[in-house]
Amino acid sequence: MIIDCHGHYTTAPKALDEWRARQVAAINNPSAAPQLSELKISDDEIRETLEKNQLRLMRERGSDLTIFSPRASFMAHHIGDFQVSSTWAAICNELCYRVSQLYPDNFVPAAMLPQSTGVDTASCIPELERCVNEYGNVALNLNPDPSGGHWNSPPLTDRYWYPIYEKMVEYDIPAMIHVSTSCNACFHTTGAHYINADTTAIMQLIEGDLFRDFPSLRFVIPHGGGAAPYHWGRYRGLALGMKKPLLSEHLLKNVYFDTCVYHQAGIDLLTRVIPVDNILFASEMVGAVRGIDPESGFEFDDTKRYIETAAINPEQRDKIYEGNARRVYPRLDALLKKKGK
Numbered sequence: 001m002i003i004d005c006h007g008h009y010t011t012a013p014k015a016l017d018e019w020r021a022r023q024v025a026a027i028n029n030p031s032a033a034p035q036l037s038e039l040k041i042s043d044d045e046i047r048e049t050l051e052k053n054q055l056r057l058m059r060e061r062g063s064d065l066t067i068f069s070p071r072a073s074f075m076a077h078h079i080g081d082f083q084v085s086s087t088w089a090a091i092c093n094e095l096c097y098r099v100s101q102l103y104p105d106n107f108v109p110a111a112m113l114p115q116s117t118g119v120d121t122a123s124c125i126p127e128l129e130r131c132v133n134e135y136g137n138v139a140l141n142l143n144p145d146p147s148g149g150h151w152n153s154p155p156l157t158d159r160y161w162y163p164i165y166e167k168m169v170e171y172d173i174p175a176m177i178h179v180s181t182s183c184n185a186c187f188h189t190t191g192a193h194y195i196n197a198d199t200t201a202i203m204q205l206i207e208g209d210l211f212r213d214f215p216s217l218r219f220v221i222p223h224g225g226g227a228a229p230y231h232w233g234r235y236r237g238l239a240l241g242m243k244k245p246l247l248s249e250h251l252l253k254n255v256y257f258d259t260c261v262y263h264q265a266g267i268d269l270l271t272r273v274i275p276v277d278n279i280l281f282a283s284e285m286v287g288a289v290r291g292i293d294p295e296s297g298f299e300f301d302d303t304k305r306y307i308e309t310a311a312i313n314p315e316q317r318d319k320i321y322e323g324n325a326r327r328v329y330p331r332l333d334a335l336l337k338k339k340g341k
């Protein structure tokens with residue numbers, strides 16, 4: 001079985017974008033805000049967007065199940081206040097839940113949180129509870145920078161984030177550390193802000209001692225861990241200089257890397273530097289980089305090809321495809337076992 005731990009509903013029906021545009025336009029004039037009931041998306045519309053896109057590609061490429069969350073760049077936690085984020089998160093999470101009900105063998109939902117800059121993170125708990133208890137979410141996306149590229153929240157090791165971590169431990173669910181769109185012109189969203197955030201998260205975790213407080217907390221760092229695997233020697237050296245334990249102890253019992261690195265050499269490096277037990281298969285399609293790589297003749301985000309070609313043995317490949325995901329996402333494992341898988 002091949003589990004893709006990183007997919008977003010990037011192809012959601014246009015009505016969602018239109019509702020959001022009206023919500024954003026009404027931020028300073030709440031009386032003009034659209035009603036929830038004005039958003040109408042039929043099951044057939046959902047089916048059409050998936051059959052043409054994610055499901056088609058999953059079938060063509062041979063992956064079975066995707067952990068599916070709302071479109072990351074559209075979370076835009078910097079827009080409006082908590083109420084705006086809260087309404088938007090509820091809508092997006094419900095839509096991913098409907099996807100998982102229409103295609104229970106192919107999509108399992110992960111939650112977007114109603115984060116808002118400067119707001120107590122405990123405010124995210126009711127939505128997270130709803131997503132886990134009512135919608136069967138097996139994970140969540142945690143935005144380390146709800147400002148959208150201005151980085152004015154405390155580091156991930158700060159107590160500011162602890163209410164979310166306490167809930168994650170209680171539910172035994174991991175978080176993918178995933179920023180949203182950049183509203184800072186210096187940082188291109190998917191080319192700079194995403195990769196910066198992945199790298200920044202790793203360094204924050206090295207500097208702190210978060211996993212001493214939460215030994216069972218698990219984070220997935222997307223996009224191959226940003227620059228961290230490429231500079232692993234730098235991070236090991238910095239950790240030693242800070243008198244931290246070896247990264248195998250300090251980080252790798254709790255931190256996992258996905259395979260959203262869009263070329264063979266990148267995956268070769270990832271699988272050489274990071275222990276196979278810490279690597280999870282993912283493609284993030286249909287997402288950040290669309291189109292065909294002229295060097296390979298295949299789509300950039302067809303990441304299974306790189307795993308197939310990487311210098312790892314079949315047992316290691318199975319861990320990346322399935323075994324590790326079942327360990328990191330126990331609620332997914334339980335769901336699959338219930339279906340006899």
Ligand SMILES: [Zn+2]
Nearest residue numbers: 008072178284
């Ligand atoms: Zn993503």
